Amino acid sequence: MNPLLKEIRRNPMLWLLVFVPVVFVAAKLKPEAHTVLFVLSVLAIVPLAALLSHATESVAAKTGDAAGGLLNATLGNLTELVIALAALRAGEYMLVKASIAGAIVANTLFMLGASFLLGGLKHRVQEFNRAGARLQAGLLFLATIALLMPSAIAEVDSASSAAITHKLSVGLAVLLIVGYGLGLLFSLKTHREFFAGEEHAGEGEAPWPIGLALATLAGVTVLVALVSEIFVESVQKAAEAFGMTPAFVGFVIVALVGGAAEMAAAFSGARKNRLDLSVSIALGSAAQIALFVAPVLVLLSYVIGPTPMDLQFWPGAVVMMLIATMTAAFVTTSGRSAWFVGVLVLMVYVIFAMTLYLLPPQAQ
Amino acid sequence: MNPLLKEIRRNPMLWLLVFVPVVFVAAKLKPEAHTVLFVLSVLAIVPLAALLSHATESVAAKTGDAAGGLLNATLGNLTELVIALAALRAGEYMLVKASIAGAIVANTLFMLGASFLLGGLKHRVQEFNRAGARLQAGLLFLATIALLMPSAIAEVDSASSAAITHKLSVGLAVLLIVGYGLGLLFSLKTHREFFAGEEHAGEGEAPWPIGLALATLAGVTVLVALVSEIFVESVQKAAEAFGMTPAFVGFVIVALVGGAAEMAAAFSGARKNRLDLSVSIALGSAAQIALFVAPVLVLLSYVIGPTPMDLQFWPGAVVMMLIATMTAAFVTTSGRSAWFVGVLVLMVYVIFAMTLYLLPPQAQ
Amino acid sequence: MNPLLKEIRRNPMLWLLVFVPVVFVAAKLKPEAHTVLFVLSVLAIVPLAALLSHATESVAAKTGDAAGGLLNATLGNLTELVIALAALRAGEYMLVKASIAGAIVANTLFMLGASFLLGGLKHRVQEFNRAGARLQAGLLFLATIALLMPSAIAEVDSASSAAITHKLSVGLAVLLIVGYGLGLLFSLKTHREFFAGEEHAGEGEAPWPIGLALATLAGVTVLVALVSEIFVESVQKAAEAFGMTPAFVGFVIVALVGGAAEMAAAFSGARKNRLDLSVSIALGSAAQIALFVAPVLVLLSYVIGPTPMDLQFWPGAVVMMLIATMTAAFVTTSGRSAWFVGVLVLMVYVIFAMTLYLLPPQAQ
DSSP, X not given: OHHHHHHHHHOGGGGGGGHHHHHHHHHHHOTTOHHHHHHHHHHHHHHHHHHHHHHHHHHHHHTXXXXXXXXXXXXXXXXXXHHHHHHHHTTOHHHHHHHHXXXXXXXXXXXXXXXXXXXXXXXXXXXXXXXXXXXXXXXXXXXXXXXXXXXXXXXXXXXXXXXXXXXXXXXXXXXXXXXXXXXXIIIIIITGGGGTTOOOSOTTSOOOOHHHHHHHHHHHHHHHHHHHHHHHXXXXXXXXXXXXXXXXXXXXXXXXXXXXXXXXXXXXXXXXXXXXXXXXXXXXXXXXXXXXXXXXXXXXXXXXXXXXXOOOOOHHHHHHHHHHHHHHHHHHTTSEEOHHHHHXXXXXXXHHHHHHHHXXXXXX | OHHHHHHHHHOGGGGGGGHHHHHHHHHHHOTTOHHHHHHHHHHHHXXXXXXXHHHHXXXXXXXXXXXXXXXXXXXTTHHHHXXXXXXXXXXXXXXXXXXXXXXXXXXXXXXXXXXXXXXXXXXXXXXXXXXXXXXXXXXXXXXXXXXXXXXXXHHHOOSTHHHHHXXXXXXXXXXXXXXXXXXXIIIIIITGGGGTTOOOSOTTSOOOOXXXXXXXXXXXXXXXXXXXXXXXXXXXXXXXXXXXXXXXXXXXXXXXXXXXXXXXXXXXXXXXXXXXXXXXXHHHHHHHIXXXXXXXXXXXXXXXXXXXXXXXXXXXXXXXXXXXXXXXXXXXXXXXXXXXXXXXXXXHHHHHHHHHXXXXXXXX | OHHXXXXXXXXGGGGGGGHHHXXXXXXXHOTTOHHHHHHXXXXXXXXXXXXXXXXXXXXXXXXXXXXXXXXXXXXXXXXXXXXXXXXXXXXXXXXXXXXXXXXXXXXIIIIHXXXXXXXXXXXXXXXXXXXXXXXXXXXXXXHHHHHHHHHHHHHHOOSTHHHHHHHHHHHHHHHHHHHHHHHHIIIIIITGGGGTTOOOSOTTSOOOOHHHHHHHHHXXXXXXXXXHHHHHHHHHHHHHXXXXXXXXXXXXXXHHHHTHHXXXXXXXXXXXXXHHHHHHHHHHHXXXXXXXXXXXXXXXXXXXSSSOOOOOOOHHHHHHHHHHHHHHHHXXXXXXXXXXXXXXXXXXXXXXXXXXXXXXXXXX
């Protein structure tokens, strides 16, 4: 367990692990203290997500490039997946969808924009691999179009559409997973040399031994699942207490909490002038949520949910995803960045957050 | 008539010509067998379209570059035009519009995507002339904006808008034809060297003698017109029998039937690593339908239709055309392609087809 | 006063200054002759705008690059600002908003497109600085997204949204001004070398002495303000007399009148093969109106308007701004232009103008 303790000593974010036992005790003693439980569960999820991310990368580093890339690409958003599963089991489909849409937008705008800004404040002009950014933007574009369809159908025909929306959602989910799989085949196998220089892993840190990594992966996933249940139960009531709208909570708070660990990695890459890494984490993670996590949740809802979940999002969320994708495509075409590009992208995110914060609850 | 017979021996698609007499006989004997007539007329139109396309190219090859390009650019979608005229005379404006929108989307997404995929499976990376793709994408963008306006007006003001929509449609039709004409002037005359390497024609096959080509052009146009009438009469009833929605039939089936000959040429170009040819056929044909065929149909409807036709499309069709144009612009900016680009573009098409297939009929 | 007279002799547009006293006399004698007053006030504003623009550039040329650029960037649309203030004081918020949206669209499409066309008719292919065009397109994109939000909120929740729309509008206004300021910091200070070659000023004409320039700036601003009041009072009634819809007047007529002076400069730059200058005037001016003039008007409305003004635009206007921004981004990515690019951009503008001209008044 030495490497784990060393990692904890090295990384101050992991000191928050102390809140993991605290939140369990608090949930037992004061199950109705929603605001406290919400804050504690957030504080506990952040370090667990960081551990999960480190363990995934260590396993990936051991298993060779293609298999490791695949592992990273499927388990990279394990935290988001586990939180969403907890909400799915509770039948909180609005929260699931808001957190999916929010995670896509937060990764595409907040994580990318802040990486550009933080990197640009230190380095005058930064370059990154355009091919990778274009591939991820293309995948995101595909996913956004897919998510547009069920809302569009519901708009033109509100009465008879529930059954149709479910059929369409399953079809789209399968299509997106196939598209994601083919994208991995393309970028990790048949045309991998175009995406070189984007490699995750390493980052200076030595990977853990495989046994420790696998044990951490398993153990931490269980812990995240348990904390997520407390989080999902408390988040809506806590939001009311803070005067936040549910849309703001799902879209902004949950998304930022779930992505905290990846953001830390992306920002640190940008400061070290490894913008390839930051762009790849930000857009890759958004694409993964849109083309893998969301479709898997739809298919799983037939097994574990109280009723099936569809892919019909609130129209405002679809518009925000579409704008986020267009913004990412626009700012990454040149393959270069400076601080103001980061400001522009962040401001688009602030506009969305501001709107959701002010939006009356019944309108969502 | 030797070159015609040689062409028929060489090209298995032309063996389907045997269905031309069959469909006429069947329509005489069993006019109420809609499903059979639909299938037979599809089988008869495909080889006729291929002949028409070959004859047009032969005439174009004889008349010199600029005039030949102009001929190709005006008669290249003769099949679509003749089918649409049959539907126009029958007053089937929904079918006309669905087939126009469907042909634009099918050419922009299906023909382009399948060319990228088929070419990419054989060649690792393929390059094509960006200038040509940008010009066609720009023209398509202009047409999509024009087609957006009448729907937008109808949305804000449903009562008094019929007269206004007709006035606006005529104005837009004239504008689009002028834009198309100026685009030809630009690409065939004033700045033709930027679009070189895009030349159609040739493709290894020797062009026919001019007399045979002109006779084929005239004779086959008449045959297509006669078969189209059977096709238009049978398609809606056949669709019901197959359990397809009218939108799916017009948008997908009619569009793929009408474009079969061009698709064969585009795919064969892509396999031969002449992607310039494929991109130019796919986007050029889409632009021609949007900026020439559709406006001409609007203007002709004042002469031959029971009532004037406007350019007001079903909002979903406008959105699909807009997304198709954006997709084409996005994937052609780099001037390079690999197999996965084709997958992405095809998947957008599949999303549309899937949605239309599931859409309840009354919602269209 | 010699340079002023010399300028008047040199520039035929300034001969229209004779209409300034005429319009004041006419307004005194015949206050109800709206059509005459409208025409006279247009004829008077055009030369005043040209003087204002020349005086601003002269002051800018004296005060050094960064400060001069800042002055140009804040006072460059003084005419539009003064006209809008007159309408704001009169509580004509529909006119204010239509003229803001119209000025953005007219600068982005009409001024840019006509510059490309006029330049392209004289020069085969023209090049311009892509970095500048991308920055301005990015700022415009940000502004368009901001202006989209209040309309989107109003759509989903019409009842309780007035208070929310006002709060959101103030927040967005502050955000846009901050974004505009940071954009100036970026392009004039920290990364100015990327935007070199874009410098306004000079243009062959010697700048005026600072005293004359400042006096002209002050005096002409007062004159524009006085004429604008007559213009605002007469424009709506005159529009009815001409059979124009209010949307067409605000969006097209007011926008073209307010921007006449800048258009003259942009077109002359394009003819002299200084397309950098034209693109920078057109897109820079549009960005300034969207990110500086419009937000300042919202904030000022709390001080001088009868009631606060929000940023909620008519949905059609938002769509047109969005399309205009996308068009500008699309045609400027290559950094090259030829005459047909101008035709394409102008045609998008004609489509909008045609639609607004035909739109029934109650639908706006």
